[in-house]
Amino acid sequence: MLPKINAAFVEKLLTGFIRDELGRHGCRKALLGLSGGLDSAVCAALAARALGPRNVLALVLPCGTGFRGEVRDAEGLARRLGIRCETIDISPQIEAYFAADPKATRLRRGNKVARERMAVLYDRSAEEGGFVLGTSNKTELLLGYGTVYGDMACAVNPMGDLYKTQVRQLAEHLRLPAAIRRKAPTAALWPGQTDEGEIGLSYDEIDEILYARFEGRKSRKEIVAAGHKPAAVDLVLGRVKASEFKRHLPPIAKLSPRSVGHDILHPYDWGR
Amino acid sequence: MMNIALAQIVPKLGDVEANVALHLEVLEKARKKRAGLVVFPELGLTGYTLKDLVEDVALDPVKDPRFRRIAAATKGLAAVVGFVEESPSDRGLFFNAAALIADGRLVHVHRKVYLPTNGLFEEAKFFAPGREFRTVEAPFGRVGLLICRDFLHYGANYVHYAAGADMIVCISAAPGRGIEGGDAFTTSRMWELMGEAMSYFSTAYVVYANRAGAEDGVSFAGGSFVYAPGGKLVARAAYVDPDFVVTPVDLGAVREARRTWLFKRDEKPEAIWRSLERIVRAPED
Numbered sequence: 208m209l210p211k212i213n214a215a216f217v218e219k220l221l222t223g224f225i226r227d228e229l230g231r232h233g234c235r236k237a238l239l240g241l242s243g244g245l246d247s248a249v250c251a252a253l254a255a256r257a258l259g260p261r262n263v264l265a266l267v268l269p270c271g272t273g274f275r276g277e278v279r280d281a282e283g284l285a286r287r288l289g290i291r292c293e294t295i296d297i298s299p300q301i302e303a304y305f306a307a308d309p310k311a312t313r314l315r316r317g318n319k320v321a322r323e324r325m326a327v328l329y330d331r332s333a334e335e336g337g338f339v340l341g342t343s344n345k346t347e348l349l350l351g352y353g354t355v356y357g358d359m360a361c362a363v364n365p366m367g368d369l370y371k372t373q374v375r376q377l378a379e380h381l382r383l384p385a386a387i388r389r390k391a392p393t394a395a396l397w398p399g400q401t402d403e404g405e406i407g408l409s410y411d412e413i414d415e416i417l418y419a420r421f422e423g424r425k426s427r428k429e430i431v432a433a434g435h436k437p438a439a440v441d442l443v444l445g446r447v448k449a450s451e452f453k454r455h456l457p458p459i460a461k462l463s464p465r466s467v468g469h470d471i472l473h474p475y476d477w478g479r
Numbered sequence: 480m481m482n483i484a485l486a487q488i489v490p491k492l493g494d495v496e497a498n499v500a501l502h503l504e505v506l507e508k509a510r511k512k513r514a515g516l517v518v519f520p521e522l523g524l525t526g527y528t529l530k531d532l533v534e535d536v537a538l539d540p541v542k543d544p545r546f547r548r549i550a551a552a553t554k555g556l557a558a559v560v561g562f563v564e565e566s567p568s569d570r571g572l573f574f575n576a577a578a579l580i581a582d583g584r585l586v587h588v589h590r591k592v593y594l595p596t597n598g599l600f601e602e603a604k605f606f607a608p609g610r611e612f613r614t615v616e617a618p619f620g621r622v623g624l625l626i627c628r629d630f631l632h633y634g635a636n637y638v639h640y641a642a643g644a645d646m647i648v649c650i651s652a653a654p655g656r657g658i659e660g661g662d663a664f665t666t667s668r669m670w671e672l673m674g675e676a677m678s679y680f681s682t683a684y685v686v687y688a689n690r691a692g693a694e695d696g697v698s699f700a701g702g703s704f705v706y707a708p709g710g711k712l713v714a715r716a717a718y719v720d721p722d723f724v725v726t727p728v729d730l731g732a733v734r735e736a737r738r739t740w741l742f743k744r745d746e747k748p749e750a751i752w753r754s755l756e757r758i759v760r761a762p763e764d
Binding site: 470 | 535598599654655693695
């Protein structure tokens with residue numbers, strides 16, 4: 208188990224971050240994809256508290272009819288938080304695309320679904336004049352358990368430095384419904400998918416290994432000595448290494464004395 | 480006469496085992512070419528853009544079996560090798576280091592003093608700085624080691640010169656910048672200018688080994704070189720691309736140059752030292 212976080216303090220910091228980051232750009236509105244799962248529920252609750260519920264638009268974006276439970280939970284949460292909510296079935300565009308390519312693998316279809324959700328969110332953000340909030344947590348980011356330019360795409364991400372098990376603590380503090388807090392985490396890229404099933408380890412164990420490596424600065428050997436199975440440690444640390452590219456902007460080939468991304472270094476909040 | 484080999488390699492980033500194998504391979508090739516000295520680039524055992532990998536690839540050159548394999552492969556010759564050092568006397572501190580190894584024996588470890596930390600450089604975020612320049616005896620003469628940016632601070636070269644170095648060896652991982660300079664990055668000229676000037680006025684050999692390849696979008700400029708005393712270019716490796724150059728040098732040239740140009744005979748380190756002492760103690764003076 209990771210040490211307990213001070214959830215009230217984290218809530219204060221993250222609502223402040225959302226208000227401040229958007230405010231610097233003259234914006235008071237936010238959009239996010241609401242899946243019925245834990246991360247987007249926490250993000251929606253934080254945004255509602257930071258900006259006021261009516262300034263938050265939640266888009267529920269199921270692909271087909273296989274996700275009725277998720278849709279019901281997401282819509283129920285939106286009502287409870289008082290945020291605006293729309294449900295859009297994205298299966299027509301997905302099916303139209305793959306009609307010409309019926310042999311596409313499940314992974315390709317899943318990534319396409321994640322990117323279609325992103326495209327809808329960004330399109331609606333232009334209409335709404337709002338910012339897209341990211342809901343990828345630290346565990347997902349470190350494992351690379353996300354789709355590049357899909358669910359990883361966003362304007363700002365309040366969740367990215369909280370491990371999954373810390374997001375659970377925050378959810379409890381925010382009094383989110385038990386149905387959402389207790390359900391098995393899923394990216395909902397295909398029916399029946401669960402994160403822990405796909406990765407092969409529980410989030411409790413994944414977080415302990417990541418926490419030991421990055422917060423504790425422990426070596427692989429030390430983490431194994433602390434009682435984790437070598438195969439589990441290798442799985443987690445191997446995923447971190449293999450997914451490094453997902454945590455960077457694409458490298459720019461450096462030619463000149465000062466290059467974008469290398470040594471033209473301006474603050475993100477420049478002049479804001 | 481002695482052959483110097485410039486090993487302008489492309490190390491694999493963060494993979495010490497692969498780079499040890501590469502070093503052993505190059506040492507074997509150099510031995511066949513009857514090289515007396517093989518110079519590898521800065522952080523050749525680890526790759527350059529290490530960031531948080533620094534502590535994972537650090538090693539103790541006295542104890543580490545991988546490093547000892549390289550040392551064992553220098554029987555009958557000498558090598559300068561770049562690596563990340565963590566020694567028992569400085570636990571938890573990581574140095575960008577250069578080792579001079581000769582005939583299977585570790586002669587000296589230089590820790591990079593000037594750690595560039597500006598623009599694309601982040602070295603002082605991850606490395607502790609070295610605190611001195613020490614000139615040491617190698618089988619072929621007195622040698623002063625420098626690492627990359629050290630070389631561009633002329634005081635560092637001066638210390639080796641004042642200590643009687645016959646040869647200044649600089650290992651480097653210098654990225655190329657500027658595309659208005661013909662067939663090389665513009666910055667390559669800066670290194671050559673320093674090599675020419677230092678060999679001229681130190682009446683010593685200057686050996687510069689840079690690396691090739693690219694990491695995270697940054698290309699290393701290659702262009703390793705040897706200047707003989709008096710600013711004479713003896714050999715230069717390819718710009719940008721990997722290369723392996725073996726060049727004969729006449730170690731008697733140092734004596735010849737010092738008889739012709741009397742900078743070394745007339746040098747007065749004590750005058751420099753007194754002046755520096757005054758400057759360091761009373762900077763407002």
